[in-house]
Amino acid sequence: MGLPWARPNNSTVSRLRARDLGSEALAGLLQRPGRSVLTMLGTVMGIGAFVAIVGLSQTASGQIGAAFNEQQATQVIVRDNGAAQSLNFPPHADAVVDRIHGVIAAGVWWPVQFSKAAVSAMPAAGQAGLAVPVIAATPGALAASGAMVHNGVLYNQFHQSHAQNVAVIGAAAAAQLGITSLENQPAIFIAGQPFTVVGILSGDQRLPALELAVSVPASTALRLWGPPASPAQMLIHAQLGAAQVVAAQAPIALRPDNPHLMKASAPVNPAQLQHAVTASLNTLFLTLAAIALLVGAIGIANITLVAVLERTGEIGLRRALGARPVHIAAQFLGESTALGLGGGLVGASLGVLTTLAVTIYHSWTAILDPRIVLAAPAAGAVIGLLAGLYPALRASAIEPAEALRR
């Protein structure tokens, strides 16, 4: 007895073609366009933030030239890591470090601390001085700082080796002390000791403190007031590109007996610095973007579940028309995936636009990996697919007779 339809062949099996699934899913979403758009927002924000963050970070990393700071890149600082109230730099520290290949100038300096304001332009001992800071600095430190005089000279190795009472003063300190010219060899008094002012600074590059202070040779400070109360440091002016190597060698050159007493810090490579900054920012923003994506996924899952409950009658109808449970699941998975894909497409576009806007504002060159832009909508689709799993499972489990009774 011929029962052609009871044993399904190709023409009688119930099925849902991919193209039909696509148009059914799209039709399902277009039933409630407003709701669909709102549901996509979370994915739009998450994907958009991802693309914008990656784009901006790639763009920023590409702008090394703009932020490249030569002054920082050629400076090494060696700190005295030893006990307080001591000076662990050797007496000829400047000369030792000068011999390192790539060093232009180097010198030790520290702020000299007095219990009360000690500097005055008058010899009167009992009178209160001016609160002008005093810095002990070797001639090498002055050179390494890039200090220039607009009047007089800098003290030199002769003054240092003889621990003479000479001083150079910053322009601001000079004004404070009422010294405008060096013609009659003005003297100042520091804690009662007379010093001859040999030069007035016209500004310096690496040690802004010198501008406000009175600087005396380190040997003089050591003779008069003893070792520094706060740790001394050495300022090294290195050639461009030599800073890292100099920083590695300086502690050993200074204290071959105990290099750990010296702690050298080289400038961070500007590219690395930027990378570090953007990386920490990126972690924060990527976390926020991930949260937005999670919220978006929950939104899609929630709305799809609502749609399943709302459209129970439609599910019953589709089953009556020959849909199998897997077709019902595919329908709702298709809708949630389309929501995610739509969110991903819009989000990726917004992310690219944001990157472009910021780039144009800063007159930068936009750098954005096209793979990221292409992967973003796919990521949205995957999120939609995952979000739709549970609602789709629920929908496929609905009994048709039960669904049609509602």
Next chain:
Amino acid sequence: MTPSGASGPAGQNGQPPLIRLSAVAYTYQGPPVVHALKPLDLVIWRGEHVAIMGPSGSGKSTLLNLIGLLDRPTEGRVEIDGTDMGGASERDRAAARARRIGFVFQTFQLLAHRTAAENVMLAQVYANIPRRRRRADVMAALAQVGLAGRADALPTALSGGEQQRVAIARALVNRPPLLLCDEPTGNLDTTATSELSDLLAALNHGGTTVLVITHNPAVAGRAGRRIMIRDGQLSEQAGTHPAGHNGDHHGLAVG
């Protein structure tokens, strides 16, 4: 007094009946447990026009769900064209619903955001009808129910009677041998009810087996056979002839 097929396992030119229920019972597992259908037998031959009548809660819709393969019987066999479909795989049952059975519901079950033609087309999606054939079949089905000019109308723009005719077009579009109607006129006025009864009669005359659940005596009056269902049990209504336009076999013998 058990209704049973009067013509034995093979009647009507040697073909099995279109529908044969043998000792079919259905129990809702609840709670509370409801014995919606007591063990019953029913035979419906090709070409019959059968009305099933009965009060609310008598088991009419449960019976229709079993015949329409939307539900499985708790006991007994549901044979369609001689094959037991009650215990068949969901794949086979879905294929049978797609190609062999047309459903018409009291609430029409039209998708509100789709045009009449798109609603009819939905039945072709799962029946695996090639896309190039769909539009022509849809237009033919709509013409058959007198709605050729309303193909692009949304359900909200159609009257109740027109909406139900769209639903019938959807049930017919794959040319199934069996049309199952669950209270098709329950939401229609008198004129539309009358038009719909005429349409069902015409379809039956064209060869489709029509099984209609109805409260409406006028609709039932057009059927060749009227079966009463009460408390989950069947009885043939006196005075009706158990045959459709070309049915010449008794489907239900009342002893």
